[in-house]
Amino acid sequence: MVIEYIAVGTELILGDISNTNSAFLGEQFSKIGLNCYYHINVGDNRVRIVESVALAAQRADIILLSGGIGPTADDLTIEAISDYTGLEMIKNEDGTQSIKGAILLNNEVGTSPGQIVEVDDKKIILLPGQPAELKSMFLNHVVDYLDKLTDSTIITRTVKLVGITKSELEERIAVLLTEYSNPSIAICTKIGEIHIHVTAKASDEKECERLIKPIIKELKTLVGEYIFTTEDDITLEQAVVDLLKANNLTVTTIESCTGGMVCSRLINVPGVSEVIRTGYITYSDKAKHRHLGVKRSTLSKYTAVSAQVCEEMAQALALLSKADVICSVTGMAGPDGGTEEIPVGTVFIGCNVKGKIKVNEYHFKGDRQAVREAATTEAINLMRLCILKYVSETTFGMKEK
Amino acid sequence: MVIEYIAVGTELILGDISNTNSAFLGEQFSKIGLNCYYHINVGDNRVRIVESVALAAQRADIILLSGGIGPTADDLTIEAISDYTGLEMIKNEDGTQSIKGAILLNNEVGTSPGQIVEVDDKKIILLPGQPAELKSMFLNHVVDYLDKLTDSTIITRTVKLVGITKSELEERIAVLLTEYSNPSIAICTKIGEIHIHVTAKASDEKECERLIKPIIKELKTLVGEYIFTTEDDITLEQAVVDLLKANNLTVTTIESCTGGMVCSRLINVPGVSEVIRTGYITYSDKAKHRHLGVKRSTLSKYTAVSAQVCEEMAQALALLSKADVICSVTGMAGPDGGTEEIPVGTVFIGCNVKGKIKVNEYHFKGDRQAVREAATTEAINLMRLCILKYVSETTFGMKEK
Numbered sequence: 190m191v192i193e194y195i196a197v198g199t200e201l202i203l204g205d206i207s208n209t210n211s212a213f214l215g216e217q218f219s220k221i222g223l224n225c226y227y228h229i230n231v232g233d234n235r236v237r238i239v240e241s242v243a244l245a246a247q248r249a250d251i252i253l254l255s256g257g258i259g260p261t262a263d264d265l266t267i268e269a270i271s272d273y274t275g276l277e278m279i280k281n282e283d284g285t286q287s288i289k290g291a292i293l294l295n296n297e298v299g300t301s302p303g304q305i306v307e308v309d310d311k312k313i314i315l316l317p318g319q320p321a322e323l324k325s326m327f328l329n330h331v332v333d334y335l336d337k338l339t340d341s342t343i344i345t346r347t348v349k350l351v352g353i354t355k356s357e358l359e360e361r362i363a364v365l366l367t368e369y370s371n372p373s374i375a376i377c378t379k380i381g382e383i384h385i386h387v388t389a390k391a392s393d394e395k396e397c398e399r400l401i402k403p404i405i406k407e408l409k410t411l412v413g414e415y416i417f418t419t420e421d422d423i424t425l426e427q428a429v430v431d432l433l434k435a436n437n438l439t440v441t442t443i444e445s446c447t448g449g450m451v452c453s454r455l456i457n458v459p460g461v462s463e464v465i466r467t468g469y470i471t472y473s474d475k476a477k478h479r480h481l482g483v484k485r486s487t488l489s490k491y492t493a494v495s496a497q498v499c500e501e502m503a504q505a506l507a508l509l510s511k512a513d514v515i516c517s518v519t520g521m522a523g524p525d526g527g528t529e530e531i532p533v534g535t536v537f538i539g540c541n542v543k544g545k546i547k548v549n550e551y552h553f554k555g556d557r558q559a560v561r562e563a564a565t566t567e568a569i570n571l572m573r574l575c576i577l578k579y580v581s582e583t584t585f586g587m588k589e590k
Numbered sequence: 591m592v593i594e595y596i597a598v599g600t601e602l603i604l605g606d607i608s609n610t611n612s613a614f615l616g617e618q619f620s621k622i623g624l625n626c627y628y629h630i631n632v633g634d635n636r637v638r639i640v641e642s643v644a645l646a647a648q649r650a651d652i653i654l655l656s657g658g659i660g661p662t663a664d665d666l667t668i669e670a671i672s673d674y675t676g677l678e679m680i681k682n683e684d685g686t687q688s689i690k691g692a693i694l695l696n697n698e699v700g701t702s703p704g705q706i707v708e709v710d711d712k713k714i715i716l717l718p719g720q721p722a723e724l725k726s727m728f729l730n731h732v733v734d735y736l737d738k739l740t741d742s743t744i745i746t747r748t749v750k751l752v753g754i755t756k757s758e759l760e761e762r763i764a765v766l767l768t769e770y771s772n773p774s775i776a777i778c779t780k781i782g783e784i785h786i787h788v789t790a791k792a793s794d795e796k797e798c799e800r801l802i803k804p805i806i807k808e809l810k811t812l813v814g815e816y817i818f819t820t821e822d823d824i825t826l827e828q829a830v831v832d833l834l835k836a837n838n839l840t841v842t843t844i845e846s847c848t849g850g851m852v853c854s855r856l857i858n859v860p861g862v863s864e865v866i867r868t869g870y871i872t873y874s875d876k877a878k879h880r881h882l883g884v885k886r887s888t889l890s891k892y893t894a895v896s897a898q899v900c901e902e903m904a905q906a907l908a909l910l911s912k913a914d915v916i917c918s919v920t921g922m923a924g925p926d927g928g929t930e931e932i933p934v935g936t937v938f939i940g941c942n943v944k945g946k947i948k949v950n951e952y953h954f955k956g957d958r959q960a961v962r963e964a965a966t967t968e969a970i971n972l973m974r975l976c977i978l979k980y981v982s983e984t985t986f987g988m989k990e991k
Contacts (some may be wrong), residue, residue: 202626204616205778207608211631215605225603226638230612230629237627244645321957377606442850442871448857449843449850452871456849457959459925461873467881468871470843470853476867524860556722558858 190338192223193249195241197256197266198318199232210255210323217327219375220345220386221335223251233257238269246311251335256318258301260285266315267304274308291315294330298322305334312338344397345388348408350415351381351425351570358383362411365404372400381566382425383415417573425566426454429573433464433514436580438542440572441512442468443481443502445493446520446536450565467510471502477519481505492531494521496548499537503548507541515541516572520551522560536564540575547575591739593624594650596642598657598667599719600633611656611724618728620776621746622736623791624652634658639670647712652736657719659702661686667716668705675709692716695731699723706735713739745798746789749809751816752782752826752971759784763812766805773801782967783826784816818974826967827855830974834865834915837981839943841973842913843869844882844903846894847921847937851966868911872903878920882906893932895922897949900938904949908942916942917973921952923961937965941976948976 194214201208211228218225226248231241238257245252257266267286271278277289287293287304294303299322306313314331316323336343350358355378359366362385365374372389385408389400405419417428433440442452452468455461469480474493477483483501491497502517520536527533532552539548549571553563595615602609612629619626627649632642639658646653658667668687672679678690688694688705695704700723707714715732717724737744751759756779760767763786766775773790786809790801806820818829834841843853853869856862870882875894878884884902892898903918921937928934933953940949950972954964 200779201612202616202629203620203776203778204613204618205780207610207613209608211602212605212608215603217605219604226633226635227642228603228631230631232627234627241628321960375604377604378601379606444850446857447854449845449852449854449869449871451850453848453850453854453962456847456871456873457962459958466872466874466877468850468873470850470857470869470871471867472857472869473863473867480868557860561854561858 190223190251191249192218192225192251192253193227193229193245194218194225195229195231195238195245195252195254196318197231197233197238197254199234199263201230201256202232209320210318213320213324214253214255214327216377216386217332220343220388221332222339222343222373222388222390223335233263233265235265235269235272238266239273242269242273242313250310251312251314251338253314253316253331255316255323258303258315258317260301270306270313270315274306274313276306276308292334294326296322296326297329298325303330305331339390341390341392342394342397343388343390344394344401345386346401346405346419347421348385348387348405348416349418349423349425350383350385350412351417351566353383353412353415355383358385358412358415362408365407365411369404372404374404381563417570424458425569425573427458429569429576430455430458430461430464432573432576432580436576438513438576439464439466439511440514440516441465441506441510442568443506443515443517444468444470445472445477445502445518446522447518447561447565447568448472450561451516451518451568454565454569466512469506477502481509494519494531494535494537496537496539496550499539499548500546503539503541503546507544513543514572514576515539516568517541518564518568520560520564522557522564524557534560536560536567538564538568538571540568540571542575542579545575545579547571591624591652592650593619593626593652593654594628594630594646595619595626596630596632596639596646596653596655597719598632598634598639598655600635600664602631602657603633610721611719614721614725615654615656615728617778617787618733621744621787621789622733623740623744623774623789624736634664634666636666636670636673639667640674643670643674643714651711652713652715652739654715654717654732656717656724659704659716659718661702671707671714671716675707675714677707677709693735695727697723697727698730699726704731706732740791742791743794743798744789744791745795745802746787747802747806747820748822749786749788749806749817750819750824750826751784751786751813752818752967754784754813754816756784759786759813759816763809766808766812770805773805775805782964818971825859826970826974828859830970830977831856831859831862831865833974833977833981837977839914839977840865840867840912841915841917842866842907842911843969844907844916844918845869845871846873846878846903846919847923848919848962848966848969849873851962852917852919852969855966855970867913870907878903882910895920895932895936895938897938897940897951900940900949901947904940904942904947908945914944915973915977916940917969918942919965919969921961921965923958923965925958935961937961937968939965939969939972941969941972943976943980946976946980948972 291304304315375386377384389397471477517539523533534553553560692705705716776787778785790798792798918940924934935954954961
């Protein structure tokens, strides 16, 4: 079955906001196994919305529109659907408007309900434009509806990886990519991460899971060292926080070029207060020396952007704080300051788990913000790897030198 | 003149990445004074690209396509334009491909050149999909080309505001919005900010500037207290860093719920090392007491999310650090932990400029990340306002009690 997505809103056309719904829905459609060929952005114009729907109806079985379903004068999507279908608009008990005969979808996050209008052999789905409302409504109501349209059950499991490129991954799992069509295996590249969607189609949920299980197992065998979760709603920072909690470890961060981004991402995990109490930013050389005790001689001999300073930062903070895990970051984010030895994009990331320190050197591309974001993701991943190593060694009673 | 934008790329349809080019181009089109009614996303499919261009040609004078102009097998945009126009594809000296007779646009950031194909009365513009390449090529080559298509010169100045809602702004500047058509005045809402684009159309640049000047002046009179810059490329954090530099002030931050986001945004400004040396995150109550010296009694009497603790944080860090300006943030970002007195979304933000402390209470909506982002923007703006107040008082030799 084919679905087409129409985002309604002049603010999208004028570039006031980026349409993040487009990426969310695109991923969801592919998970459900729907084919989607076009995403359309159209302004708050009744005639043009009708024209877009008419065109979509020629190309797709299901038309999903977002935006323009609220009560204000420039909300014209319901009017346009009434124009297109010839179905009357009615006022609901709570004062909201809908198309006569539509299935109403409860809005748990906002006020305007969503709607599904079934007309001839087409399904028209109307959702709010506000991303949190759309997401909640789609996941709570629309997924089930779309699943029922297909005879079969479709289930997707997401395997999330970090530290590997798309082309490397494709090479490593080539056998899986060519061999299987059900479950299908789709690779999605995210900023700093790669997600593999394993989608099975079968008569029931149990059969889907039976089909998916060996693929996940195979993926773990082929690229297990890069997988940080096989759960859909676990982020990289959540995976690290879970790991810290499970092993009764606390963490703190000492950041230079990332300037608080690593700590900030960890703190975006709800309930993180169990494992993180403080974070530090030492941006200048002076601060690295005075507040942290990084040696003046190390700074002058190796410069602040060096493995040596990164290591001293991770050592020093272990003494100052009582945290079990310390993550240190120092780098050259640019745009100025790069040299032949230390070009812009060079970042050193260290992780100290109870005295065992690992320092890696990275070279990131892009502007200042891109370098800092890439460094943040790698820092969180390095923590994950170092904690895993520590846990496996202590569990088996082994000690590396 | 009407322009239509077609983004080519299966990765956009599948939701692998958000199409940030859409927002950038939308804003640019409105600045140049072009009307745009549709943004289309289509996958890497030669037939569907041709169909999209054919449809756009019925609705627009100029068709701008992004993506699919590279050398790999799934780059099909040039092929599709050759199909649509009947014009031959040729190989350039550097090995890249283009449409015969096309104007080539140099790619300063990447490898594949852009192209402009003029056929009948339509202009077809092909740009790379990679955002940095597209942006640079559009600003360096396409803006001039589009400007020349119109007889007149079009110039846009952007006035950026923070701390006012769109509806309040519309009310305050209603007289300007109704009175003027040249320059036109467009309001764009950004996350935490509002941008006003003042666009003048005239025979030459000088005449444009003459038309724009009184509008900017009028905006400063009507809503001057919310304006943080009238420069296109100045961000809110850049405005604060510039203000700090101009007044020889240093800054540090002490964050709880924002967990480093305020410091991180300041550090995204190149050359910030002159004014910022350190930043601190005290997430737990214990850390606020132990590392910072916030009184236990204050924490237990008022809780960590209170004006009193926020003020003590800003005072304590002034003693510990030698910075002139201290920004402190403590709040309840949720999703759990909210109470009737302190609901989720409550954030206190303090600013201490050489001993003069201001603390504000805010109530933000949305999920944990949204609350933290909104708090970060308000914190940076509060710094700006407090520094401005300090500067104006010391400059005029006045002292408030």
